[in-house]
Each structure stands twice: as C-alpha cells, then as structure tokens.
Amino acid sequence: MTVDTHGGWQKIIDFSNLALDSGMYTLGSNYNFYPEADMGAAPGDGVDGRLTLTRDASNTVSVYANGVFSGSFVDSSGLANFGGNNANFFIDDFATSQGEAAGGFVDYIRTWDTALNANDVAALGSPVAAPIPEPETYAMMLAGLGLLGVVARRRRQKQVA
Structure with missing residues (x-):
C-alpha cells in the first residue's frame, strides 16, 4: 500500500460499515x-x-509494518472485527464526513480465516519491489565495459610491439 502524502487523519480500514x-x-x-x-x-x-x-481469539489486535511488529491493543469493544460485511478500505465514514480518505494505491488486500502470528507475518515476504535500474546505470555500465576493452586492447598492442 502506498499513501501519496501523509498529513492529518487518513482512514485506511473502517470496521463499522462507515457508521x-x-x-x-x-x-x-x-x-x-x-x-x-x-x-x-x-x-x-x-x-x-x-x-x-x-x-x-483473545481479542488482541496486532499491527505489523513491513513485517515488523509495530504495536497492539486488547480490543474489548470489538472495534477491529471483520465479522459480517462491515469492512471498508480507504474511504471515510459517514459519522464525521471529515474527508479523511487516504489517497494512494493498493496492490492487493488479503484476508485469512485465522490470526497470523509474528512468524506468519514475517513469512509473507518483503513488500518492496526490486529496484529497476535507471538509464544512467546502464550508461555507466557500458562506459565501464568500453573502458575495460580499451585497456585490454592497449595491453595487447604493447605486448606485440
């Protein structure tokens, strides 16, 4: 998930059907x-x-950012309950109409029918895609290979002479 800009309150998940x-x-x-x-x-x-x-099952809600534990709380009020069709993502509730929706994009949303522990979350892997080389990287690599070729050619010419 990527949030374009952070600022005030920006809702990611609503568990109350926007109420x-x-x-x-x-x-x-x-x-x-x-x-x-x-x-x-x-x-x-x-x-x-x-x-x-x-x-x-003990109503403990745990949050992980990029696979690393960030915090938890005991949800005795049932505020973070995915039961029924109550979950909404990236949209503000009707209770406040404060415009707190988060702008950005999501690659995917996954749900499980069992609670994940820290090892399960870590096994999900890295959320960060491998970097894509920029054109400058290729230009630098080609220049380096060309320079190696010139050096090798000069050495060969010196050995012949």
Whole structure:
C-alpha cells in the first residue's frame, strides 16, 4: 500500500460499515488505530509498504509494518472485527464526513480465516519491489565495459610491439 502524502487523519480500514469514526488510520507519519493506540511509523510519502493487522481469539489486535511488529491493543469493544460485511478500505465514514480518505494505491488486500502470528507475518515476504535500474546505470555500465576493452586492447598492442 502506498499513501501519496501523509498529513492529518487518513482512514485506511473502517470496521463499522462507515457508521463510526473508529478504525485504522495514518496520522502524520504513523499508523494509528483510533481511538485505541498509536501503532508506530508508517512508510513515507509515496513509499510502498505492507500493513498487516491481526486479531486473535483473545481479542488482541496486532499491527505489523513491513513485517515488523509495530504495536497492539486488547480490543474489548470489538472495534477491529471483520465479522459480517462491515469492512471498508480507504474511504471515510459517514459519522464525521471529515474527508479523511487516504489517497494512494493498493496492490492487493488479503484476508485469512485465522490470526497470523509474528512468524506468519514475517513469512509473507518483503513488500518492496526490486529496484529497476535507471538509464544512467546502464550508461555507466557500458562506459565501464568500453573502458575495460580499451585497456585490454592497449595491453595487447604493447605486448606485440
């Protein structure tokens, strides 16, 4: 997931069918589950990252940013419950109409029928795609290979003379 720009409250996940203000947000440069807890640093503006949110049988909600544990809280009020058809992603609720939707893009959303532990989350792999070489990289590589060719040719000519 990539958020274009971070600023005020930007809703990522709403669990109340848009009826309440509670849910998973970015707030500034952090993840936050409102009204429960700050959940650690979010990737910077325009930076791809993976947010993983789990809820186990003891109602503990755990948040992982790029596979690394960020925070948790006991959800005794059931605010982070995926039961039914109540989840909405990247859209503000009707309760406040504050325009808190997050702009950006999502590669995919996955759901499981069991809570993931820290090892399961780590096994999901890296959210960051391999870098694509820029044209300058290729130009520098070709210049280096050309220079090696010139040096090898001069050595060969010196050995013959």
